[in-house]
Amino acid sequence: MRKVEVFDPALCCPTGVCGPSVDPELTRVATAFFLLENKGFDIKRYNLASEPSKFAENEKITKVLHEKGPDSLPITMLDGEVVIVGGYPTNEQLSEWFDLNLEELKEKKVNNNLNLLGKK
Known part of the structure; x- marks a missing residue:
């Protein structure tokens, strides 16, 4: 099975819906990852603010950060x-x-039809 990490x-939240404006790219990624996780796929996200050890433990990530800096994230x-x-x-x-x-x-879009009881 494939593994994506x-x-x-450093993000305050991985969904992109916190703060003064919504980041649609973070929302798309969060949705896709949630759907993949629910299907049982091996997919993980690590946040520099809350999981710095994951960055430090991975030699390939450390190398990219040393060569290109934090803007490479x-x-x-x-x-x-x-x-x-x-x-x-x-x-x-x-x-x-x-x-x-x-x-x-x-x-999937949810149909919030208020006419659930057949009333007009």
Whole structure:
């Protein structure tokens, strides 16, 4: 089974919905990762603010940070190899890596129909 690890910069939350403005890229990544985790795939995110030891323990991550600095974050590893520096994997990449249909990584919209009892 494939393993994906993402090393995030220091974030207050991984979803992108905290703070004064919503980051749609963080929201997309959080949604895709949540869906993949629920399907049982090996996918992890580490936050520099709350899990600095994960960064220090990984020689490949430490090397990238020493060479390119903290602006190189986020860093994505696939099966122990650095594959993306300075960005997150696209849904297309994730679907390819985990052999999924791209539609499986999209958030399902909830129908909040207020006419649930058939009243008009």
